[in-house]
Amino acid sequence: MSNLATRKGTFRPLMLLIAAALVIGAAGSAGAAGIPQIVHARQIHFKTLGKTAKSLRDQIWRSHPNWNVVANDANQIERLASALPSWFPAGSGKGHGIRTRASATIWSQPQQFARAARRLFNRAKDLNQAAAGRNLRALRLRIRALGQACASCHRRFRAHSSWW
Numbered sequence: 001m002s003n004l005a006t007r008k009g010t011f012r013p014l015m016l017l018i019a020a021a022l023v024i025g026a027a028g029s030a031g032a033a034g035i036p037q038i039v040h041a042r043q044i045h046f047k048t049l050g051k052t053a054k055s056l057r058d059q060i061w062r063s064h065p066n067w068n069v070v071a072n073d074a075n076q077i078e079r080l081a082s083a084l085p086s087w088f089p090a091g092s093g094k095g096h097g098i099r100t101r102a103s104a105t106i107w108s109q110p111q112q113f114a115r116a117a118r119r120l121f122n123r124a125k126d127l128n129q130a131a132a133g134r135n136l137r138a139l140r141l142r143i144r145a146l147g148q149a150c151a152s153c154h155r156r157f158r159a160h161s162s163w164w
């Protein structure tokens with residue numbers, strides 16, 4: 001009798017565990033249905049990155065930059081650069097009926113892609129440091145280095161066509 005009670009005692013948590021696993025599984029497939037949203041959000045992030053880099057460039061080629069704008073832009077660029085790898089979850093490439101220029105090589109060469117993202121992040125950090133120090137000469141050099149990091153990733157990992 002007491003033996004049966006113990007068995008019942010272990011059975012219930014096990015059922016709960018299985019139920020929890022099913023719920024997590026369902027959440028996972030809901031995530032898969034969200035690929036168009038993931039791609040859309042990624043493209044918005046890149047647009048913001050592009051606009052912010054342009055805004056910063058416009059400031060630092062002035063003789064008297066607005067240092068508040070410079071600081072905000074440089075911070076935002078660093079923040080976006082650090083988040084960039086999370087915009088590319090596995091399975092968010094072409095083939096879902098949504099326009100994207102994310103090349104399949106992002107997922108087939110993950111180390112190279114991670115390195116390209118890392119390069120951007122390092123250059124964004126250098127840029128942000130120059131902004132914090134209000135060092136205009138360094139800023140002008142480092143925004144160029146940042147632009148090279150954008151271009152080298154685009155050359156390798158951004159497809160020419162956005163169609164699947």
Ligand code: HEC
Pocket residue numbers: 039042043044046047049050053084099100101102103113116117120146147149150151153154157158
């Ligand atoms: C590590 C790789 C990588 C780096 C670094 C990178 N990009 Fe991109 N970028 C991509 C990929 C991949 C896409 C295509 C995304 C898509 O279509 O789903 C893209 C798309 C874009 C787009 C188009 C967004 C749209 O659909 O309207 C802009 C603008 C852009 N990037 C700007 C930048 C700028 C500016 C930088 C540097 C400050 C940068 N990117 C750095 C990989 C990168």
